[in-house]
Amino acid sequence: MSERDAIEELSDLFVFLADHDFAGYSPTYERLARAIAADTQLLEFVATSASPNTRRGRIPVLFFAATHDRILANPESEIARVYRGESDSDPLKPFLELVELERESIVHNMRTRSVQTNEVGRSAGIALGMSALTLNDRDIALVEIGPSAGLNLFVDQWHANYLLNETVVRELGPTDSPIQLTCELRGDLIPPESRIGRISHRTGVDPAPIDASNATESRWLQACVWPGIPERPERLATALAVVSKNPPPLVQGDAVVDLIPLVETISPECVPVVLSTWALAYVSADGRETIQTSIDALGAKRDLALLTLEEPRFTPWIETPDELVNAYYEVGDGTPTVLGLRQWVNGKCSSRVLALCHPHVRWMQWLEEEADHG
Ligand SMILES: C[S@@+](CC[C@H](N)C(=O)[O-])C[C@H]1O[C@@H](n2cnc3c(N)ncnc32)[C@H](O)[C@@H]1O
Numbered sequence: 001m002s003e004r005d006a007i008e009e010l011s012d013l014f015v016f017l018a019d020h021d022f023a024g025y026s027p028t029y030e031r032l033a034r035a036i037a038a039d040t041q042l043l044e045f046v047a048t049s050a051s052p053n054t055r056r057g058r059i060p061v062l063f064f065a066a067t068h069d070r071i072l073a074n075p076e077s078e079i080a081r082v083y084r085g086e087s088d089s090d091p092l093k094p095f096l097e098l099v100e101l102e103r104e105s106i107v108h109n110m111r112t113r114s115v116q117t118n119e120v121g122r123s124a125g126i127a128l129g130m131s132a133l134t135l136n137d138r139d140i141a142l143v144e145i146g147p148s149a150g151l152n153l154f155v156d157q158w159h160a161n162y163l164l165n166e167t168v169v170r171e172l173g174p175t176d177s178p179i180q181l182t183c184e185l186r187g188d189l190i191p192p193e194s195r196i197g198r199i200s201h202r203t204g205v206d207p208a209p210i211d212a213s214n215a216t217e218s219r220w221l222q223a224c225v226w227p228g229i230p231e232r233p234e235r236l237a238t239a240l241a242v243v244s245k246n247p248p249p250l251v252q253g254d255a256v257v258d259l260i261p262l263v264e265t266i267s268p269e270c271v272p273v274v275l276s277t278w279a280l281a282y283v284s285a286d287g288r289e290t291i292q293t294s295i296d297a298l299g300a301k302r303d304l305a306l307l308t309l310e311e312p313r314f315t316p317w318i319e320t321p322d323e324l325v326n327a328y329y330e331v332g333d334g335t336p337t338v339l340g341l342r343q344w345v346n347g348k349c350s351s352r353v354l355a356l357c358h359p360h361v362r363w364m365q366w367l368e369e370e371a372d373h374g
Contacts, residue, residue: 006056010047011037014060020332021359026226028082028091029064035092036060042099049110055282058115061224065117066109067095069223070102083227114282116210117224118148120239121232122277122309124160124183125339125361126152127172129307129354131194132368133273134345138303139200141270143263145255145291146279147204149212149221150248151239153275156196158239162364164190172196178238187365191355200270202248205258209251213244255279256287260294268302277309278337278359292317299344306342309357315340318353321367325356334358 001009014037022030036042046063054062071080079094081087099106130140142153159177162170164185172195185191210217218240225232251262259274266272274295280288295306312320318340328336339355357364 006047007040007043009056010043010059013057014043017060020329020335022226023332025334025362026228028227031091032064032095033060042096045099045103049107051111054110054114055284058282061115061117062110062113063106064226065115065220065224066106066113067099067102068225068227069109069113069220070105071098072219072223073105074098074102085228085230113220114208115224116148116206116208116221117278118151118210118221118236118239119278119360120151120158120179120235121181121183121360121362123152123155123158123179123361124162124181125309125355125357125364126155126275126277126307127158127160127196128191128194128364128366129309129339129341130155130196130273131172131191132341132352132354133197133271133305133307134343135197135271136303136345139198139270140196141201141266141272142199142203143201143259143266143272143274144204144206144279145259145274145276146206146282147209147248147250148206149210149217149240149243150202150204150250151212151236151243152277153199153202153204153248154239154243156199157242162191178242179235181361183361184363185366186363187367189366189369191366192370201266203250203262204248204275205251205253205255205262207252207254211244212240212247254287256283256290259291260298263295263298263304272302272304274304274306275308276306278311280308280310280314288314295342296344296349299349300347303343303345305344308340308342309337309361310340311335311359312338317342317351319351320353320356324365324367328356334360334362337361339364 014033018030018033050059079098082091158179159173160181161168263272308315325336337357337359342351355364355366
């Protein structure tokens with residue numbers, strides 16, 4: 001690809017994010033993304049700041065996180081006030097000033113960090129997926145691909161309310177949890193009454209696992225949060241505080257190579273549930289295929305499950321209704337994200353599409369009619 005094509009592609013990516021992910025959710029990022037998309041010099045800076053092995057589709061969000069980290073380090077700056085919602089100024093000018101001032105640090109962040117957004121809101125989707133498992137009275141060993149700090153490994157400790165027309169129609173998890181999640185239900189179907197089984201192991205593999213108790217690493221997670229969404233920084237801080245008291249053992253590695261050996265350490269009394277939420281997007285197509293085929297091979301030998309909350313193109317083994325997915329791509333309101341469950345029971349494999357969701361599971365459209373999956 002020529003340099004010019006690469007810049008045009010990057011510009012399109014910023015516009016795509018503005019249209020689909022930031023519009024109606026993070027107005028600050030929507031405004032900035034549209035301005036960056038039209039600023040060739042800045043696009044060149046962003047393109048050359050990312051290390052060559054960064055997946056191209058992830059560069060805009062990485063740039064925003066790298067810059068947000070510097071904004072958090074400059075809490076008195078005008079752009080920090082805008083990000084915290086304390087000022088209504090147009091964010092563009094103070095953002096550009098900050099980028100100019102912090103160029104080197106932004107490049108350093110982009111070269112040494114990756115997008116690690118640990119979005120605890122996703123637990124509202126994961127909880128329903130976990131409740132759909134066939135366990136035959138066995139414990140769950142949760143093994144996450146790309147756990148970041150592992151906040152979603154504690155899905156059974158968070159409380160989620162599912163609202164239809166502003167009325168709670170389902171809930172999961174302890175009502176007195178410090179984390180209270182809310183998910184709006186769309187469409188005609190309501191998830192079945194359910195509960196999560198016993199989770200007796202929590203682990204995961206990530207190239208850069210985050211230590212929830214380390215202030216610098218926690219700041220990087222805060223930097224990955226989009227500005228203008230009031231509850232998210234506080235909710236992240238609360239979840240980090242809970243998890244830092246009893247952090248899960250996370251393996252530093254690449255899921256393509258290190259996932260199966262980790263799953264193989266799980267005792268046969270447990271059902272390993274491999275969880276992947278917005279992580280497969282960061283793995284190459286070959287890597288994703290290797291993960292799927294090696295999990296399938298293991299599933300032929302022992303009961304296990306693969307629970308995914310991913311953009312549908314990254315989980316081709318889950319049959320998603322194309323028309324519905326495309327309709328969501330058209331309206332925006334979050335890149336459509338599919339909650340899918342592939343499970344092996346006694347050597348028999350089944351794949352189920354459970355729901356279509358907002359990437360942070362602010363809303364979901366439940367897709368599965370009640371059925372017997374025993
Ligand atoms: C966008 S974050 C999502 C974190 C978490 N799953 C969540 O939903 O909150 C993507 C995570 O995937 C991790 N990751 C990227 N490539 C990976 C790989 N090859 N194997 C395992 N994890 C990977 C990143 O380090 C990062 O922590």
